[in-house]
Amino acid sequence: MKKRLIIDMDDVLADTGAKILRIFNERNNQNLTKDFFEDKDFYSYVRQSHFDSYRNELFEPGFFSDLESFPDSVEVVKALHEKYEVFVVSAATEFPNSLTEKVRWLERHFPFISWRNMVFCGDKSIVHGDIMIDDHARNFDKFEGEKLLFHSMHNTQVEGYRRVRDWKEIYEILYTGGDINK
Ligand SMILES: [Mg+2]
Numbered sequence: 345m346k347k348r349l350i351i352d353m354d355d356v357l358a359d360t361g362a363k364i365l366r367i368f369n370e371r372n373n374q375n376l377t378k379d380f381f382e383d384k385d386f387y388s389y390v391r392q393s394h395f396d397s398y399r400n401e402l403f404e405p406g407f408f409s410d411l412e413s414f415p416d417s418v419e420v421v422k423a424l425h426e427k428y429e430v431f432v433v434s435a436a437t438e439f440p441n442s443l444t445e446k447v448r449w450l451e452r453h454f455p456f457i458s459w460r461n462m463v464f465c466g467d468k469s470i471v472h473g474d475i476m477i478d479d480h481a482r483n484f485d486k487f488e489g490e491k492l493l494f495h496s497m498h499n500t501q502v503e504g505y506r507r508v509r510d511w512k513e514i515y516e517i518l519y520t521g522g523d524i525n526k
Contacts, residue, residue: 348473349428349518350487351421353446355479356494357432357454358411361386365497367398381497408445413453416511422456423519432457433471435483436464477514481505492517 354360361378365386369376372395381389390397401407424430432450436442443464450457463471468478469486476487479496484505492514493505508514 346429350473350476352478353434355496371396378497386498405441408442420511420515431461433463437466
């Protein structure tokens with residue numbers, strides 16, 4: 345039986361962070377790049393009171409429609425799709441407008457993923473599988489399988505998980521058979 349692989353959407357397949365950072369920069373007259381957060385946490389930084397938040401934009405229609413996919417994600421997920429039972433799981437119900445946009449986005453970028461394998465939920469503790477790739481460590485709390493933390497500007501300071509920086513690295517671990525616990 346194929347192992348079940350749970351793949352997150354925002355900041356794992358879709359580069360939501362790039363759009364968030366662009367909006368934050370525009371609103372605050374900043375010119376920050378993701379690299380700026382290699383030694384600090386994005387959320388802590390933007391919560392400083394003199395900054396205008398970006399967060400209300402996430403509730404606007406269209407926010408999730410035009411995100412870029414991460415480099416190599418399409419090719420690697422396509423390969424993994426042959427080897428694993430792949431589910432894309434997104435904690436999306438906080439943003440009701442995002443639901444249709446996310447289905448359409450997956451259909452456009454990952455047409456080989458069936459609607460049966462798209463899961464939109466509020467809390468990922470209901471999800472069971474063998475391997476989970478996510479950028480938020482809180483989603484690992486109740487997950488019993490292997491965990492891969494996808495590097496992101498808001499998790500650079502998180503420790504205790506196997507960190508993956510890009511989809512090439514995921515390919516080496518999950519397809520060519522590297523050590524997942526390294
Ligand atoms: Mg995410």
